[in-house]
Amino acid sequence: MLSSKQISGVAFGQDCDTYAWFSQRAWVEIDLAALSHNVQQLVGLLSPRTQLMAVVKADAYGHGAVTVAKTALESGASWLGVATVPEGIQLREGGINAPILILGATHTPEQIHAIAHWKLQPTLCSPKQALVFSDTLEAIQYSSPLPVHIKLDTGMSRLGTNWQEAGEFVKLVQGLPHLAVASIYSHLATADSPDTRIMQEQHKRFSEAIAQIKAMGIEPPCLHLANSAATLTDSALHYDIVRVGLAVYGLYPSPHLRNKINLRPVLQVKARVTQVKTIAGGTGVSYGHQFIAPHELRLAVVGIGYADGVPRHLSNKMQVLIRGQRIPQIGTITMDQLMVDVSAIPDIQEGEVVTLLGEQDQEKISADDWAEKLNTISWEILCGFKHRLPRVAML
Ligand SMILES: *Cc1c(COP(=O)(O)O)cnc(C)c1O
Secondary structure, rough: OEEEEEOOOOOOOOOOHHHHHHHHEEEEEHHHHHHHHHHHHHHOOOOOOEEEEEEEEHHHHOOOOHHHHHHHHOOOOOOEOOOOOHHHHHHHHHOOOOOEEEOOOOOOOHHHHHHHHHEEEEEOHHHHHHHHHHHHHHOOOOOOOOOEEEEEEOOOOOOOOOOHHHHHHHHHHHOOOOOOEEEEOOOOOOOOOOHHHHHHHHHHHHHHHHHHHHOOOOOOEEOOOOHHHHHHHHHHHHOEEEEEEEEHHHHOHHHHHHOOOOOOOOOOEEEEEEEEEOOOOOOOHHHOOOOOOOEEEEEEEOOOHHHOOOOOOOOOEEEEEOOOEEEEEEEOOOOEEEEEOOOOOOOOOOOOEEEEEEEEEEEEOHHHHHHEEOOOOHHHHHOOOOOOOOEEEEE
């Protein structure tokens, strides 16, 4: 019966053993076969020139960074992307040797020392930051050149040097001791939109910046531009590396990109029924009595709440799956528990498994469904599940 293995990557070693999982009231299941399938589908889109970077920032979008990174690398990815230095260290401590790009900005001596020590690869966003890196590495007599990645702003207006100044910036970094330019990259602001005009303008600016760098006699070693949406949209955006997050986790950045490849959601959220009771018509349910039973009904309490990452704004708006049926949630979602109307399944038992996100039989509830109800994006839904929910890897 125990066909599952506990995931190792619950933030910073907060592991649960198998017994702990079975005694849990709620958990997140990670389907490693789906993850591997998604990575293979993505690799299938790429020419042999292009490598896949699996973006595993934010604990792999809530999926557990170390286990996801290992599976992605085994399935065809060759780079990893993280947002912060501690995220990179967590992967190294997990035994991962693949190249790791830190997508966020780093400045402090402590960050730079850790980058050098753990062989992480920083993003350089400005001449000032490049000088700080060079000086800090000089002060510790760092011996080998540190691979650094030059970030250009081509229209996202987030990190990076303006594309018009690309040539000068790259020349400066090339001239600094201890630093070696490993790649030049930029990030797209509107790649998930069916209207590609802004994306094409960013692409044009990126090409102009590269031409400028080449005109200075510098041959860029490696170029990258595409996130999930751009990877699915146009192979002209693939360059040498694609940086893919969302699609690795089995979600489409936009409905219009669904026909490109077949992706399978990796994450499911489950909890157990902790109590069942019958309430009379007119009875109020949960804080504020925001739900009043219109007639006698069978109520089940489920052991998961907003402190686990089920958004309170979904109160009275969401459904769950029990025995393959869609069951309405009722009353305000509380910190650790929520209630559902199980009148359709009167013989429901305490301990039965409830699927909040995922599939049961023919029914399916996706992160996109929640995102739509909450007027947000699936990225935010995935990142919202808290570490109180153990991540369980299903092999
Ligand atoms: C997060 C991130 C990505 C991945 O984006 P997805 O849309 O999830 O594929 C790629 N590049 C950068 C710079 C990022 O910050």
